[in-house]
Amino acid sequence: MKKPIQDLYPENLAHCYGCGKNNTQGHQLKTYLEGEETISRFTPDLKYTAIPGSVYGGLIASLLDCHGTASAAAFACVAEGISLEQAQIPVRCVTGNLNVNFKAMTPQGKELVIMGKLKHIEGRKITVEMTLSADNVVCATGEILAIKLRE
Numbered sequence: 001m002k003k004p005i006q007d008l009y010p011e012n013l014a015h016c017y018g019c020g021k022n023n024t025q026g027h028q029l030k031t032y033l034e035g036e037e038t039i040s041r042f043t044p045d046l047k048y049t050a051i052p053g054s055v056y057g058g059l060i061a062s063l064l065d066c067h068g069t070a071s072a073a074a075f076a077c078v079a080e081g082i083s084l085e086q087a088q089i090p091v092r093c094v095t096g097n098l099n100v101n102f103k104a105m106t107p108q109g110k111e112l113v114i115m116g117k118l119k120h121i122e123g124r125k126i127t128v129e130m131t132l133s134a135d136n137v138v139c140a141t142g143e144i145l146a147i148k149l150r151e
């Protein structure tokens with residue numbers, strides 16, 4: 001079975017609050033490369049409430065952040081011919097810049113689907129466009145500039 005991108009990070013770099021598999025108190029977001037796009041699914045707990053019934057924007061930004069860095073790592077691997085079918089990948093990205101547009105209230109109690117597409121790669125800079133949807137309605141869009149860490 002295909003592994004999530006975050007589970008391919010080196011053990012010592014897998015403690016991120018949003019997506020590190022080694023952070024037992026974090027969100028442990030999981031992102032998959034499917035064809036030319038990336039996808040994560042996450043159902044927020046009620047504690048992440050903004051106005052009752054809607055999801056807190058900070059959580060939405062956090063999901064886009066971790067979806068974006070994972071997507072950037074996967075797209076960088078594809079561009080460099082590095083297989084994702086292995087125990088670990090030698091690529092880790094951090095966020096340089098993250099833009100979020102909140103388009104509609106994000107409803108509580110729904111599975112959120114986050115999708116990512118590569119916009120461009122220039123050296124160690126990887127730009128990914130993202131959407132976050134509930135029930136097929138886009139509630140937020142985002143764009144991340146992720147920087148590939150030096151080896």
Ligand SMILES: CCCCC/C=C\C/C=C\C/C=C\C/C=C\CCCC(=O)SCCNC(=O)CCNC(=O)[C@H](O)C(C)(C)COP(=O)(O)OP(=O)(O)OC[C@H]1O[C@@H](n2cnc3c(N)ncnc32)[C@H](O)[C@@H]1OP(=O)(O)O
Nearest residue numbers: 013016065066069093094095096097123124125147149150
């Ligand atoms: C979080 C730790 C960050 C420190 C990294 C150090 C060690 C890594 C260890 C662990 C990392 C593992 C996991 C991270 C966990 C979670 C990931 C989830 C997402 C996050 O939660 S992550 C936290 C928020 N994030 C930061 O804490 C980043 C702070 N920052 C830096 O640590 C440096 O800034 C860095 C490493 C980004 C680059 O440093 P560097 O020395 O490797 O490279 P350099 O400065 O040469 O930049 C290369 C090219 O990117 C352009 N560039 C750089 N930054 C830009 C920006 N902000 N906007 C526009 N362009 C930017 C330059 O302009 C140049 O462009 P050009 O090549 O065209 O000149």
